[in-house]
Amino acid sequence: MDRDILKAFLENHEVTPSYIFDTDVLCSRIQQIQNILEDKAAVCYAMKANPFLVQALSGIVDKFEVCSPGEFRICERNGADMSKVVLSGVYKNPMDTIRTVEVYGDKITYTVESRTQFELLKECAVKTGKKLPILIRLNCGGNQFGVDRETLEEIVRKETTCKYLRIKGIQMFSGTQKKKLRQIEQELQMLDAYCTELMEKYGFYVQELEYGPGLYVSYFTNEEDESETQLLELKRILEGMRFRGEITLEMGRFIAAGCGTYVTSVVDIKEIEGRRICIVNGGINHVNYYGQTMAMRTPRVEQMPDRNGETDKYMVYGALCTTGDLLLKQFPLTDVRLGDVLVFHDIGAYSVTESMYLFLSRDLPSVYLYSEDTGFELVRPARPTDVLNAIR
Ligand SMILES: Cc1ncc(COP(=O)(O)O)c(C=O)c1O
Numbered sequence: 001m002d003r004d005i006l007k008a009f010l011e012n013h014e015v016t017p018s019y020i021f022d023t024d025v026l027c028s029r030i031q032q033i034q035n036i037l038e039d040k041a042a043v044c045y046a047m048k049a050n051p052f053l054v055q056a057l058s059g060i061v062d063k064f065e066v067c068s069p070g071e072f073r074i075c076e077r078n079g080a081d082m083s084k085v086v087l088s089g090v091y092k093n094p095m096d097t098i099r100t101v102e103v104y105g106d107k108i109t110y111t112v113e114s115r116t117q118f119e120l121l122k123e124c125a126v127k128t129g130k131k132l133p134i135l136i137r138l139n140c141g142g143n144q145f146g147v148d149r150e151t152l153e154e155i156v157r158k159e160t161t162c163k164y165l166r167i168k169g170i171q172m173f174s175g176t177q178k179k180k181l182r183q184i185e186q187e188l189q190m191l192d193a194y195c196t197e198l199m200e201k202y203g204f205y206v207q208e209l210e211y212g213p214g215l216y217v218s219y220f221t222n223e224e225d226e227s228e229t230q231l232l233e234l235k236r237i238l239e240g241m242r243f244r245g246e247i248t249l250e251m252g253r254f255i256a257a258g259c260g261t262y263v264t265s266v267v268d269i270k271e272i273e274g275r276r277i278c279i280v281n282g283g284i285n286h287v288n289y290y291g292q293t294m295a296m297r298t299p300r301v302e303q304m305p306d307r308n309g310e311t312d313k314y315m316v317y318g319a320l321c322t323t324g325d326l327l328l329k330q331f332p333l334t335d336v337r338l339g340d341v342l343v344f345h346d347i348g349a350y351s352v353t354e355s356m357y358l359f360l361s362r363d364l365p366s367v368y369l370y371s372e373d374t375g376f377e378l379v380r381p382a383r384p385t386d387v388l389n390a391i392r
Pocket of ligand 1: 046048049065088173175176177212213214215250251252253254
């Protein structure tokens with residue numbers, strides 16, 4: 001986020017810690033993805049990366065990967081285009097699933113991660129008289145997700161003529177932060193060959209492949225942003241596929257990371273045995289850069305306001321009572337004073353959802369959305385967590 005915009009924000013909003021999600025940056029990111037990939041793939045936003053972006057993305061992404069009843073309710077409340085929802089997730093509880101099918105029926109797509117889920121969806125379809133479109137999630141790497149080939153093929157063999165479920169295709173996601181496109185290429189080649197095999201063996205035509213590439217995001221100061229190269233390479237891989245159905249790329253981090261900024265204030269400065277220490281009012285309970293533990297790597301961080309004077313290296317800790325709450329190691333700060341703000345960039349994905357918010361019962365940061373047209377909008381005020389951590 002632009003320094004002048006942040007300056008204006010800090011002059012008018014004294015509450016830190018806060019997240020700011022810039023929806024202009026978010027929209028440009030989607031445009032970049034769509035411009036490079038052209039019509040080679042549809043774009044699905046995996047909302048677990050940051051649910052606050054659903055509304056802004058509703059008109060511009062093709063789908064939302066929604067993994068829990070809570071995420072589903074967020075889509076409903078935030079006016080998302082529900083026809084774009086792919087209801088995913090390793091646990092689909094019967095009560096919520098039947099309600100979803102009753103209300104949305106075949107307008108949304110459902111993933112199947114087990115025989116149990118297949119039967120549950122079939123039951124819901126029978127009850128409501130709706131034929132539900134499904135994607136079967138193929139396991140990758142022996143974890144708990146999806147089904148193995150044997151189960152997938154058994155479903156395909158027995159159920160392609162099922163009156164209640166329409167098997168549209170396959171979903172697969174094997175992991176995040178893949179630095180090497182080679183792994184993505186191998187996975188897509190495997191899926192490509194598998195689609196041919198399913199046709200040859202069972203006469204089953206895969207109409208749709210929904211694949212999460214887990215594209216890499218460069219968070220740290222010694223890394224170059226390689227987004228464009230990654231997308232061009234991905235396009236080349238997609239062009240090399242024989243598969244002629246629809247390909248959808250499920251992405252979270254790659255879409256959301258760059259639009260987020262986190263601001264936290266310096267609340268104490270001290271020296272312990274010659275080591276300079278700076279304490280901020282946020283901490284690792286709000287900040288989650290994949291691959292950063294104990295500040296071993298330095299994310300992009302700025303000090304505000306601009307100061308002239310001595311620059312010294314500080315250990316920057318958060319406000320949690322754990323030695324693990326180290327945000328930055330030997331980080332240069334210039335004439336740092338109480339009330340100065342540290343600005344963490346590229347925080348748009350997973351920090352707002354995956355951090356350890358309840359530890360020490362500190363407040364949840366406030367959340368703002370920003371765009372040039374609408375300015376800053378407070379979409380969640382800071383919230384206490386002591387109410388969640390106590391008997392009453
Ligand atoms: C099924 C599924 N699809 C897509 C994603 C998004 O991954 P990423 O944030 O690496 O793009 C995830 C992340 O956990 C996922 O579980």
